[in-house]
Amino acid sequence: MAVSLSRNRDYGLLWSSQALSGAGFSATVIAFPLLVLAITHSPAVSGLVLGVIAAAQLVAGLPAGALADRWDRKKIMLYCEAGQAVAVTSLVAALWWDAVTVPHLVAVGAVLGASKALFGPAEAACLPRLVATEQLATALAMNSARANLGQLAGTAVGGFLYAAGRAVPFVADAISHAAAFVALSFVRLPPSPPRIGPPSHLGREIAAGLRWTWRHPHVRITMWCAVTLNLFFSAYFVVIIVLLQQAGVPSGQLGVMAAMLGVGGIAGALIAPRLHRLLSPYLSIMVVFWALTALTPVALLIHNGYLMGVLFAAIALLPPTASTTINTYQLLLTPDELRGRLSGVMAVAAGVSGAVGPVLGGALMQLVPGGRAVLVCTGGIALITLLFTLSATLRSFPRPDAPQPDTPSPDGEPVAVETPDTAAESG
Template sequence: MPSFPKSALPDLAPWRDSRDFRVLWWSGLSAGLGHGLTAVALPFQLAQLTGSPVAVGLIGVVQLVPLVVFGLYGGALADAVDQRRLILWAEAGLAAVASLLVINALLPAPPVWPLYAAAALGSALAGLQRPATSALVPRVVAHRHLPAAAALTSLRWQCGAIVGPSIAGLVVAWADVSAAYALNALACVLAVLTARRLAPSPARHDAQPVSLRGIAEGAGYAWRRKELLGTYAVDVLATFFAFPIILYPFLAEDLGATWALGLMYAALPAGSALVGLSSGWTARVHRHGRAVAWAAAATGAAIALAGWAAGTGQVWLVLLFLTLTGCCDMVSGIFRRTIWDQSVPDALRGRLAGIELLSYSGGPQLGQLRAGTMAGLTSVRTSVWAGGLLCVAGVGLLVLCLPKLLAYDARTNAHTRAVREERAVAAGPKEADTVA
């Protein structure tokens, strides 16, 4: 009987070889589940209190500005302080925010403003924490295992995106929003207790203090690295044009299939999880820039096909193409993160992680505005398929303007080679083989 192909399974080498990566993975999973709970409970409560779609939509605006400001600041901070301590304090702050939401929900007449304040504060804390979390992975995982680490990290995010909202829906239906907030607070506490087991990760001896000049230095480095700039631009293009999530309720209504709304929300993360669970093949790919571009174009094509399928009225075909969209985006995401982790020097990793945070968080927020506006001017289905085609065209134009993205090869790229050698020197001769 033939054995199950190894390439059809995720590569667990980072998990097996690095205790700190395992700790970081479990801590992140707990935090992600908690975030998924509040991502459903907070807009649900706001809708109950105001009955206004505009009031619910303002959450995205309230979250975006702190994420931009504190994402850049958090990236600089991650290069200047112990990353473990930064992760712990930010996660503890998120637990406190969830606790305040519990108290507010238990009031006889909960005011609305604390919900917006909690959304803004939680976004600021996430902006402080995520660059440190991203920058820590290349420190604790061998250079050659970073593609596998990117796949496992993305899989962890998808688990949170699927399970967290699912639990929140049940809790809100059978209990109330205060229970969902309480579970989020508990998840944050568990994340803190788990992350306490991380080894200290102090700043480099030559680390610069946090300053606008330091942030500008990171941005300047990203601008000079055109293949790196290409990964950010591809991410923004895909999330701006090919993620019309805000239109799902209207799409389900047009199809006469409101029963499929939950499946639509689950389709993208489910597709991503499928790739994560079968990501062993990614270790054999070296032309990461080409993989990023092709997968991003395929993401646009898949969402365009979903819009076309909606016109035929075939709900299951729509769900199939939404799932395929998630698969393609996951492939692009794995190789984007691999480029970032393998080619950015340690001294700049936090600041570059802050810029990454803006690219994969700002795009979706602006993309919802794009999708809603285009749907209002044309129709829901047109907004979906046209966004997909614009994504494909945008990626094509991008690779013409930034040919270094397609030319990137992890085996020959000078920046990747320099980082590999830097890690080997830092580890010492006895550990050089392990680090490489």
């Protein structure tokens, strides 16, 4: 019998280390633009430096997935935490010696973004071998709660730490990454299956991961679910912010509204494992889409930031269930030697949709007057909801305990997909 997740020492170390590291990272992301503004007095440079983090994550995303399938995954995670600790410590030293430059800030941002891009696929790929298959959904849901909790804590604390001193949030971040490095060093990861043959060219390995994602219909449809949902909700969020600002809602209320997204996300992550067990994959995904279709136009009736926060908390409550379902089945349907590349593809797709969504929302507010932009976003969500509802591929989505046929590898050879029984035997 598998050890319960709460008593799984190695998963606990991984989870707690990343909760701490994530909070430190979020504090730095908040303090970064404040520091650049104080040094350069240029909002444009501040946006550029902050944008480097996101850009580095996108650029490194696909290579990171391939490297997670090629290199030792624990070492990747350790190197990422060490790299972030060194980069942020160098910034603290530069602040101490009053020698901070924009190129230095850009370099630190690039290291942080690239490290995040590398760490994600390595962690996701090793998770099915760190926890029992029947506990994978719960582990993924707890990771989602961890991300929301770290972002909430880091965002809330970052501003206060910066007020205490320019270097303080970066000192806290460096300590968090160092502590995460120590905790990760004690994590015992089961070895991955031996790789067959020498590694090929990195570009060919990236292409193989893209082909796998595209050729597998159930992986492909869930990727489109995640991408389109992220795209339209990112646009919707910007539209709501602009509408409330135009209505004269105080910035404090806007901050509470944004924080309620995190609160709803944490609550949703806590109930996601139970809903995942109760609902079929199709229902667990479609309930989210239909709930968003119903809830998004309610914003037209609300003109108060606090009440909008309640609506946002309700909107954020169910997506963790869909995310848990999507991530669980994608990992179970994907061979171990391709899991890093799958995670890399998903991260890049989510990053692109998350970047395009706010641009789309801003353009809508320029082109469409007032609340009509909300209706356009709602219409977009309703359209993709209808398309996915009618999708035969999504309706035939297999449960993890259903026998899976051998699936073609990117090179054309059949690859046996792990089921709970085979995963338990290999673990």
